[in-house]
Amino acid sequence: MFALLESIRSALESIRAHGFRSLLTSLGIIIGVMSVIAVVSIVQGLSYTINAQFSGLGGNSLTVRSYTPFKKQLQGRFAKLRDSDMQLIARQIDGISHITPIIYTQSGRRGAISYRSQSSFSQVIGIGPSYLDVNGVYPEQGRFFTADDDARRRLVCAVGVDVLENLEMPDDSIGEFFRIGNEWCKVVGVIERRGELLGFPQDDYVLLPYGTAKRIMGASRDLDIQIQLLVDDMNRQDEVKERIRRVLRQEHGLKSGDPDDFKVQTPEQLTASFNTVINTITAVSAGIVGISLLVGGIGIMNIMLVSVTERTREIGILKALGATRQNILMQFLIEAMTLCMIGGLVGVALGYGLGALVAAMLPGFPEAHVPLWAVTLSFGFCAAVGIIFGIVPAAKAAQLDPIDALRYE
Amino acid sequence: MQMGEHSPPVIQLQDVFRTYTMGDQVLNALDGVDIEIARNEYIAIVGASGSGKSTMMNIIGCLDRATQGDYLLNGTNVGDMNEVELAQARNREIGFVFQSFNLLSRASALKNVMQPLVYRSIPRPERKRIATEALERVGLGDRMHHLPNQLSGGQRQRVAIARALVGHPAILLADEPTGNLDSKTSREIMALIDQLHEEGQTIIMVTHEPDIAEHCERVISLEDGRVNSDSLNNGSDSTLLSGPLGDVKH
Numbered sequence: 001m002f003a004l005l006e007s008i009r010s011a012l013e014s015i016r017a018h019g020f021r022s023l024l025t026s027l028g029i030i031i032g033v034m035s036v037i038a039v040v041s042i043v044q045g046l047s048y049t050i051n052a053q054f055s056g057l058g059g060n061s062l063t064v065r066s067y068t069p070f071k072k073q074l075q076g077r078f079a080k081l082r083d084s085d086m087q088l089i090a091r092q093i094d095g096i097s098h099i100t101p102i103i104y105t106q107s108g109r110r111g112a113i114s115y116r117s118q119s120s121f122s123q124v125i126g127i128g129p130s131y132l133d134v135n136g137v138y139p140e141q142g143r144f145f146t147a148d149d150d151a152r153r154r155l156v157c158a159v160g161v162d163v164l165e166n167l168e169m170p171d172d173s174i175g176e177f178f179r180i181g182n183e184w185c186k187v188v189g190v191i192e193r194r195g196e197l198l199g200f201p202q203d204d205y206v207l208l209p210y211g212t213a214k215r216i217m218g219a220s221r222d223l224d225i226q227i228q229l230l231v232d233d234m235n236r237q238d239e240v241k242e243r244i245r246r247v248l249r250q251e252h253g254l255k256s257g258d259p260d261d262f263k264v265q266t267p268e269q270l271t272a273s274f275n276t277v278i279n280t281i282t283a284v285s286a287g288i289v290g291i292s293l294l295v296g297g298i299g300i301m302n303i304m305l306v307s308v309t310e311r312t313r314e315i316g317i318l319k320a321l322g323a324t325r326q327n328i329l330m331q332f333l334i335e336a337m338t339l340c341m342i343g344g345l346v347g348v349a350l351g352y353g354l355g356a357l358v359a360a361m362l363p364g365f366p367e368a369h370v371p372l373w374a375v376t377l378s379f380g381f382c383a384a385v386g387i388i389f390g391i392v393p394a395a396k397a398a399q400l401d402p403i404d405a406l407r408y409e
Numbered sequence: 410m411q412m413g414e415h416s417p418p419v420i421q422l423q424d425v426f427r428t429y430t431m432g433d434q435v436l437n438a439l440d441g442v443d444i445e446i447a448r449n450e451y452i453a454i455v456g457a458s459g460s461g462k463s464t465m466m467n468i469i470g471c472l473d474r475a476t477q478g479d480y481l482l483n484g485t486n487v488g489d490m491n492e493v494e495l496a497q498a499r500n501r502e503i504g505f506v507f508q509s510f511n512l513l514s515r516a517s518a519l520k521n522v523m524q525p526l527v528y529r530s531i532p533r534p535e536r537k538r539i540a541t542e543a544l545e546r547v548g549l550g551d552r553m554h555h556l557p558n559q560l561s562g563g564q565r566q567r568v569a570i571a572r573a574l575v576g577h578p579a580i581l582l583a584d585e586p587t588g589n590l591d592s593k594t595s596r597e598i599m600a601l602i603d604q605l606h607e608e609g610q611t612i613i614m615v616t617h618e619p620d621i622a623e624h625c626e627r628v629i630s631l632e633d634g635r636v637n638s639d640s641l642n643n644g645s646d647s648t649l650l651s652g653p654l655g656d657v658k659h
Contacts, residue, residue: 002530017515317511320472321572322500322528324493402472406511 003330011335015342018307022339025303028296029343029385030350033378036289037351038358040282041368045359047278049366060234061134062096064089064227064244067263079261080224085248089227092247095236099229100128103213113206115167115178122163123205124180126213134228139189142174149188150209157212158189160203180206183216237266293381296343297389304336304393308400315397316405329398336390337383344382348375417484419579419611420446420469425478427464427634438464439475440634446613448579451606453622453642454615456631462615463584465631469613470505470582471498483579500528504573508585510565512557518544518568519553525576543571547601563594570601574610581605583614587621599624 015022066079083101090099103126105111111124129147132138139158149156157180164173169187177184185208194202208216217223231237241264248262308315315328323331348370355368427439438461446452456462467473468480471487474495480487482502490498505511512521522540523533531539544553547567557565566586573581586602587595603624606612614625622628623642630637 006527013515313511314513317513318524319496320470320499320505320511321525322496322576324496324528326493327496327528403467406472406507 003327004334007327007330007334008338010331011338014335015339021303022342025300026296026339026343026346028299029293029340029382030296030347032289032292032296033344033347033382034351034354035292036285036378037348037370037374038354039285039289040374041352041355041370042359042365043278043281043285044371044374045355045366045369047275048369050274060231060237061267062229062231062237062241062244063265063267064229064248065263065265066224066226067261069259078224079252080222081227081262082222082225085251086225086227088247088251089229089244093240093243095232095240096229097232098130098134099227100130100134101210102127102131102226102228103210103217103223104226105213105217111180111206113163113167113178113180115169115176118167120163120166122159122166124208124213124216125205126208126210126217128210130230131207131228134230137191137194140192141172142187142189144189145207145209150211153211153215154209155183155185155212156188156209157185158191158207159187160191160205161193162201162204163206164190166204180208181216185212241266290381293385297340297385300336300339300386301389301392304332304390305396307335308332308393308397311397312400312405312408315400316402316408319400319402320406325398328400329394332394332397333387333390336393337386340382340386340390341379344379347382348378418445418447418481419450419483420444420613421479421481422465422468422475423479423481425465425468425475425480427461427468427473428476437634439468441478442631442634442636444629444636444639446580446611449606449609449611450613451611451624451626452613453625453628454613454631455617455619455622455628456637457617459633460631461634462631464634466582466584466613466615469580470503471495496528500525501576502579504576504578504581506566506569506573506581506583506586508588510557510562510569510589512565512568512572514557517554517556518549518560518564518571521557521568522572522575525572529576540571540575543575544568546574547571561594562590563597566590566594566598567601570598570605574605579611581610581612583612585616586614587616587618595621 064081064085066081068077068079072079086099086101089096105124105126111122113120113122113124129145129150132144138144142158144158145156148154159173163169164171167178169176169178173187173190176187178187179185185206191203191205191207214223231240244264245260249260252261254261315323318328318331352368352370355370359365359368422442422444425439425442426437429436429438440461442461442465454462454465464473468475468487471482471490474480474488482498485498487495487498499505512518513524516524519537519540522543523536526536526539541550541553544550547570549564549567549571552560552564555564557568560568570581570586573583581602583602587598590598599621602612602614612625614621616622625642627640628642629639
C-alpha cells in the first residue's frame with residue numbers, strides 16, 4: 001500500500017513534469033473515452049426518455065396483436081385478430097378491464113386527410129372508449145367519443161394538435177369538418193400535445209371511434225385489429241397472458257405444435273425491441289471506442305518506451321539508492337495507468353459535455369444521460385489499457401542493469 | 410597493517426574475481442582480490458583506468474556480483490543474496506557519491522535526499538524531517554527546494570553526499586567525488602568528507618588524483634585487477650604516491 005501510494009505520487013510528479021507530452025500521450029485515450037461517453041450519453045438519453053414514455057402506458061396493460069412469421073408472409077397468409085377474438089377475451093377471461101380494440105388504417109397506416117385546399121397524411125387510428133385511460137392521453141379541447149358515437153358509427157374524431165397545423169385549421173376547430181379519405185369527419189376533440197421525439201412529431205394522428213374506423217375502411221372487410229386491455233392485478237399478469245394465449249390458440253384452431261399467430265405483449269416487451277436497437281448502437285460504438293483505446297494504448301506504450309530510454313540514468317540512480325525491480329516496475333506501470341486514467345477522466349468530462357451539447361442543439365432531442373456503468377466501464381477499460389500497454393515499458397525499465405543504466409549518457 | 414583490531418570488518422573480499430567475456434576473449438577485471446576493510450576506515454582506491462577500480466567499486470556497492478570468490482558485507486555473503494536483498498543492501502549499507510553527482514534532475518534537493526528513504530517505507534513527514542537534517546548537515550539548509558540545475562557543482566555534490574548519508578549507511582562509496590569540480594570546490598568537498606570521517610563514517614573513495622588520495626588514511630592501489638599495494642598513508646610510506654599514482658597523473 002505504501003509502495004502504491006509512493007508510486008502514484010511519483011507518477012503524478014512525472015506526468016506534471018512533462019505536462020504537454022503527457023497531454024499528447026493521453027490524447028488518444030481522451031478522444032476514445034470522449035466519443036464513447038458522448039455516444040452513450042445521447043443513446044441512453046434517448047432510451048431513458050422512450051422508456052419513460054412507454055411506462056406512461058401503465059405497467060399493467062397488455063397488447064395483443066397478430067403475428068405472422070416471415071415465411072408465412074411470403075406465402076401471403078397473414079394472421080389476423082378479429083372482433084370475435086376480442087369479444088372472446090372479454091367474455092372468457094376475468095381479472096381484466098378497459099379492453100379496447102385498436103385499428104390502424106391500411107396502406108402504410110397513413111391516411112390521406114384534407115381540409116379546404118390543404119391536404120396531408122396522418123395516422124388514422126380507430127379505438128374503443130377505454131383507449132384514453134389505458135394510454136393516458138386526454139383531450140385539451142372539446143370532448144372524447146361516447147359509446148353512442150361508436151355504436152352509431154358517427155363520423156366524429158379527436159385529433160392531435162399537429163393535424164390542425166398541417167391542415168391549417170383554425171385554433172378553435174371543434175365542430176369543423178375535414179376529410180379522411182372520402183369521408184367528411186367532424187372534429188369533436190383536440191388531444192393535448194405530446195411534443196416531439198427524435199424530431200418526429202408525436203401529435204400527428206386522428207382518433208376515430210372504432211365502429212366509425214371500420215366503416216371508413218369498409219365494414220365488410222376482414223380487418224386485422226389490436227387488442228389492448230388492463231390487468232386488474234399486476235401479480236396475475238403472467239397468468240392472464242397465458243389464459244389469453246390459450247383462448248386465442250383454441251379460437252384460431254392451432255394444433256399443439258403450431259406457433260402462436262399472435263403476440264401478447266407487455267409495455268416492457270414493446271420497449272424491448274427498441275432497447276435491442278439501442279444496445280446494438282451502444283455495442284457498435286463501444287467496439288469503435290475499443291479500437292481507439294487500443295490506438296491510444298499503443299501511443300502510451302510508445303511514449304513510455306521512449307520515456308524509459310530517456311530516464312535510463314534516473315532508473316540507474318534509483319536502483320543504486322535501493323530500488324528493487326518491483327519498485328521500478330510499479331513506478332512505470334502506475335505512471336502508464338495514471339496517464340490512462342487521467343485521460344479517461346478528461347474524456348468522460350468532455351464526452352458528457354459533447355453529448356449534452358449535441359442533445360441541446362438537436363431540436364426535440366432528449367437530454368443526455370450518462371449511466372454510471374458507462375463511466376465505470378470507461379475507467380476500467382482505461383486502467384486495463386494502462387496495464388496492458390504499460391507492462392512492456394515497465395518491465396524494460398525494471399530489467400535494466402544498474403551499472404549500465406548509471407553509465408548511460 | 411591496520412585492520413581494525415576490535416570491530417569485525419565491514420567488508421571482506423576473499424579471492425574475488427570478476428570476469429567479462431567478450432566474444433572469445435576472457436577479461437579478468439578483478440583477478441583474485443583480497444581486501445578487508447574495518448569500520449571507520451578512510452580508504453582511497455587508486456589505479457589507472459582499466460585497473461579494475463570501478464569494477465571493485467561496483468562489487469563493493471552491491472551493483473555487481475563477483476564471478477568467483479566471496480564478498481562479505483557486515484559478515485553477510487553478498488553472493489548469496491537475491492535481487493531484493495541486494496537492493497536492500499544498497500539502500501541500507503551503502504551510500505553512493507558519484508563523479509557526475511547523479512541527482513534526479515526533476516526532483517528538488519530535498520526530494521533527492523528523501524528518495525532512499527522511500528524504499529524503507531518511511532512515512533513522508535518523517536522522510537522530510539530526516540532529509541532536512543541531512544541537508545543541514547552538509548550546509549544546504551537554505552537550498553532544499555532548489556532543483557539540481559539551480560545549484561552549483563559543489564552544492565550538487567553536497568546534495569549527493571547528503572543523499573548518500575541520509576540512511577546512515579555502513580559505507581560511503583565515493584567515485585571520483587571531486588572529478589567534476591574546480592580545485593576550490595574540491596577542497597571544500599574533501600573538507601566535508603574528512604569531517605564525515607572524523608564523525609565516524611567509513612569511507613571508500615575511488616580516485617586517481619594523488620592529492621585527493623592524500624586525505625585518506627589507507628591507500629589501496631590496483632593494477633590489472635590485482636592489489637598492487639595496500640599501505641597506510643601516515644607519511645611513513647612515501648613510496649606509495651610516487652608509485653602507481655604517478656603513472657596515472659598524465
